[in-house]
Amino acid sequence: GIIARSIELVHAFEEAYDLIEHYTPPQPSRKPVDPRPGEGSSLIESPHGPLYHYCCLNQHGIVQQAQVATPASLNLKQMEQDLRRYLPRLLTLNAQEIYHYCQQLVDSYEPSITKTTPFLSLKIGHKH
Structure with missing residues (x-):
């Protein structure tokens, strides 16, 4: 039992080392965003009822106003x-x-x- 577990553990370390050595970061999943002023809202159905969000951003993309209405x-x-x-x-x-x-x-x-x-x-x- 313990010898088999030791072999499995060594194998797991070797696999982990190999993954780390050959790791390639993934490509960004989206394009960079240039901040701009704007506002948006959404209403979704959550497990406990409707969930409402509203945000207003300034020209730097900083939130100026936000409202959240939980169920x-x-x-x-x-x-x-x-x-x-x-x-x-x-x-x-x-x-x-x-x-x-x-x-x-x-x-x-x-x-x-x-x-x-x-x-x-x-x-x-x-x-x-």
Whole structure:
């Protein structure tokens, strides 16, 4: 076993050395670009919803203005409306359960938002 592995290791080193010795950098994949002023935008469908980008460049190709609208930001108003409609159904549960179910609802829009940012502040008051 160990002798065979040693032979394989020596062979791998020889192959790696040969690749490095005879390496030829690839040709550039595109032509050089001369900077100029301009603007552009795009809207693509990402796994979590629409993703919008906008950029405005000056004559040196430096970004002067940029806007990005992520699926989470585009869905935020609807998430808030759904939470307002959903919460009355949860009021018989304890605070931890309410938080959990609200987190599930938000995750259905954007799974990473509840894991990366504080997304929900829960205050429960009781009417007398």
